[in-house]
Amino acid sequence: MLSMQNISMVYRTDTVETHALREFSLEVGEGEFVAVTGPSGSGKTTFLNIAGLLERFTSGKYLLDGKDVSSLSDSDTSKVRNEKIGFVFQGFNLIPDLNVFDNVDVPLRYRGFDTAERKRRIEGVLERVGLSSRAKHLPSQLSGGQQQRVAIARALAGEPRFLLADEPTGNLDSHMAESIMALIEEINAGGTTVIMVTHDPALAERAGRNVHIRDGQVSDVETDVQLVANA
Amino acid sequence: MQIGPIWRALMRNKTGAILIALQVAVTMAIMVNAISIIQSRAESMARPSGVDEPNIFHIVSVGYTEDFDERSVIEQDLAAIRAMPGVIDAIQTNSVPLSGGGWSMGLQTEPGADQDGVGVAVYFVDEHGLDTYGLKLVAGENFTPGDVEWRERQATDWPSTTLLTQAMAEQLFPDNWRDALGATVYINDDEPLVVKGIIERMQAAWNGWDGVERVMLVPQHTLFGSTRYVIRTEPGQRDSLMPEVEKLLADSNRDRIVRGMQTMTETRERSYRGDSSMIKLLTFTIVLLLVITSLGIVGLASFSVSRRTKQIGTRRALGASKSSIARYFMTENVLISGVGVALGAVLTVGLNMLLVDAFGLDRLEIWLVPAAMLVLLLVGQLAVFGPARRAAGVPPAVATRTI
Incomplete structure (x- = not known):
């Protein structure tokens, strides 16, 4: 489903050259739940940006659903992001001036669905994340956990094949974090491929596979079996 | 289109938008009324005077000695000027169109002090008046030399004939201006004048008068001490003849001074100098207001883009193309400006x-x-284009940045 081969990402300024990813390779299969861990500055976010087509890489090859995405135009990249990828951000990234319904509606409008279809999908995902009664609330009127649920609903509304979560519980207390993790696991169980960036080993253990990044390279990969044994 | 969400988002952050909408409204109210005034002034300035302006100039002669025989000087001057090569014709008169100073009287169709008169500008001319001004006679006939009299400064008598402009004839005979031809009209309540001819158009001395095209020509030479000659030249010869005429008058008689030589073009320019300045001032005001409003829109949009950088990145991450982002800000501006111009229409x-x-x-x-x-x-769309382009340039990776 996702295949990165020898991806390198170099940030250059006039005086400094920073290698965020070096010859980074990773294969993620359909329906997998992969946790990406690593210390600060290891390249986790760069990996996530490239995986989510938020950033272009310097060299290497990236196939998404078997298609080389490195040469896509900006508008085609936007289309792929909109149709295939759902994002969940650490800071929720809800639009503060829009209510819950309109927030979930944002990617659906870019998709070009008609009003009835959008309504059906929004109501469906809000029910799934348990926020049907909060559709008219503004983000500021919700708790952190509820806001993240809205963000997940927004990510799911377009029925992506691929969910990218960047520290999805980083801003939540443990109780809320647990409920969000349970929701992500449920989404994965439904067949959606999940890649979750986290620095929390306990959360990483709940994934099917844990990819550890250090200095822009995959330093270690643990499978379910190994994770259970380690536990 | 995302008009609904954009509108709802605007309503939750409305202070800046309301201020810009009000600015647009006030700009529109001032702009349209200023344009209306400009339009009115420009129309007034564009009215034809009815005379051959490019080829006419005028000059004043004032006798100042007791030996100065005004009548014979006028006769000699006119004969000499009319004989000059390049001169089409010349007259002696009291005033010229658009000069700002002249005579006005009242004419009525029935005698009696109880009758209402119609105000009219008076020019004293002789049988050369039509040719000198290049006036078009649309009915009747011109004065003959026999019609022309000499008028002393204190005289109150009027000659027996007159020529009227069509506008004056329409005022006196609203049913059919042609009825004026041959009709007797009255000046000074009961002094009769027969309308000998009707000229198409000629303007009075005062451009701001609502009856500026109501004019009567009276066949008289005036002996008022100060006299004005109006000279019409062949096309292209005006400027070269002006100093020659001035010299001719100055050299031919030392008992007078010659002054105030001016082309009709200058007379028109001076007459409308106030209007012209007003048009420039109002145009400057309109441009200034548009610039200020545009800067306001640019400022609000730029602030909005800076404040929403993360939001823009998030939208891009969720699938918005660059053009969708630009369109968002353009649409937002249409909504703000739309409210502004709707309010502006009322204002x-x-x-x-x-x-x-x-x-x-x-x-x-x-x-x-x-x-x-x-x-x-x-x-508004032009003003917001720059900030909208900047917004479109926000990379989607901004969505994952923690600052």
């Missing part, structure tokens, strides 16, 4: 009604309102 009409009542200005032509709405919407 514009209100301000116009106030100006009409208070200063007697013309009512604005209503097509100006939708035209101005369109212009301001376009100006």
